[in-house]
Amino acid sequence: MKRMGYLGPKGSFSEEALHYFVQVHQDLLPLDYQPFSTIPRLLLACDRKEIDWAFVPLENSTEGQMGVTMDTLGQIQELYITREFVHPVDHCLLTPEPLPLPEIQRVYAHEQALAQCREFLDTHLAQAEQIPCFSTAEAAGKISSVREPWAAIGPRRAAQLYHLHLQEERIQDGVLNATRFVLVGPQLAEMSGDDKTSFLVTTENSPGSLYRILHELAVRRINMTRIESRPSKQKLGEYVFFIDVDGYVFSPAIQEVLEAFREKSVFAKLLGSYAKAHPDESVF
Numbered sequence: 277m278k279r280m281g282y283l284g285p286k287g288s289f290s291e292e293a294l295h296y297f298v299q300v301h302q303d304l305l306p307l308d309y310q311p312f313s314t315i316p317r318l319l320l321a322c323d324r325k326e327i328d329w330a331f332v333p334l335e336n337s338t339e340g341q342m343g344v345t346m347d348t349l350g351q352i353q354e355l356y357i358t359r360e361f362v363h364p365v366d367h368c369l370l371t372p373e374p375l376p377l378p379e380i381q382r383v384y385a386h387e388q389a390l391a392q393c394r395e396f397l398d399t400h401l402a403q404a405e406q407i408p409c410f411s412t413a414e415a416a417g418k419i420s421s422v423r424e425p426w427a428a429i430g431p432r433r434a435a436q437l438y439h440l441h442l443q444e445e446r447i448q449d450g451v452l453n454a455t456r457f458v459l460v461g462p463q464l465a466e467m468s469g470d471d472k473t474s475f476l477v478t479t480e481n482s483p484g485s486l487y488r489i490l491h492e493l494a495v496r497r498i499n500m501t502r503i504e505s506r507p508s509k510q511k512l513g514e515y516v517f518f519i520d521v522d523g524y525v526f527s528p529a530i531q532e533v534l535e536a537f538r539e540k541s542v543f544a545k546l547l548g549s550y551a552k553a554h555p556d557e558s559v560f
C-alpha cells in the first residue's frame with residue numbers, strides 16, 4: 277500500500293481536500309494516510325522516501341502563494357509535482373461552546389486561514405489576539421482541550437472531530453475561495469495530452485534578465501499561465517521565479533527553451549509536468 281502524507285492532524289483543510297482528490301484519482305488507492313505537522317517536514321519525508329506521496333497546498337485565490345510550499349519544493353532536488361487539484365475552502369469559526377463574538381479573546385488558525393478571513397476578523401473580532409498555528413486542525417485541537425473564550429478557524433469537519441461549536445460559517449473574504457493543491461512524488465508524471473510544466477528559474481539582477489527568459493517562451497509560442505516570484509533568501513532584492521507553461525516537458529518547444537536557458541547560463545529547475553486541472557467554473 278502506498279503511503280500518502282498530508283498536513284494534519286485530522287480535520288485540516290488539506291485532509292478535506294485529499295478526501296475529494298482521491299475520489300477523482302482512484303488509481304492511487306489503496307492508501308495509507310499519514311499526517312505531518314508542517315509542510316517542510318512532509319516534503320522532506322517524501323524526499324527521504326519515508327512516504328510515497330505528499331499532498332500539499334500551493335496557492336489560494338484570496339491570499340496567493342503558500343510560500344513555504346514553494347520554497348521547500350525549490351530546495352528539494354528529486355521531487356516533482358505530478359497532479360493538481362483545486363478545492364473550495366470554506367472557513368468556519370469554531371468555539372468550545374456558543375459565545376458572543378465580542379467576548380472572544382483569541383483566534384487560533386493557520387496563517388493562511390487568518391489572512392483569508394482578514395475582513396471578518398477586523399470587523400467582528402478586532403479585540404481578539406490572532407495566534408498562528410501549523411494547521412487549522414492543530415488550532416481546533418488547541419481550543420478543544422481548554423474551557424477558555426477562544427476560537428479557531430477551520431473546516432466544518434473539525435467541529436465534529438474536536439467537539440466544537442460551529443459559531444459562524446463561510447467567514448472568508450472571497451466567497452469563492454479556492455486552494456490549489458498538488459500531489460508531489462519522486463517520479464515525473466506521464467504525459468496526458470493536456471499538460472502544464474512548472475519550473476523555477478534563477479536569474480542575475482541585471483537589465484532585461486527576466487525579459488530574456490520570457491522571450492525564449494514567446495518566440496516559441498509557449499503560453500505562460502503563471503509567474504510568481506519568491507525571495508532568493510540569499511540577498512535582499514534577489515528573486516527566483518516560479519513559472520507555469522502549457523505543454524509537457526518533453527515537447528520539442530519546451531526542450532528547446534531549456535536548452536536556450538542552459539546556453540545563457542539561466543538556472544532552471546524542473547518542478548514537474550502534469551495534467552491540468554479543469555475546476556468547475558460554477559464553483560470558483
Ligand SMILES: O=C(O)C(=O)Cc1ccccc1
Nearest residue numbers: 288289290386388389411412
Ligand atoms: O491549516 C490547514 O488546515 C491546511 O490544510 C492549510 C490550509 C490553510 C488554509 C487554506 C488551505 C489550506
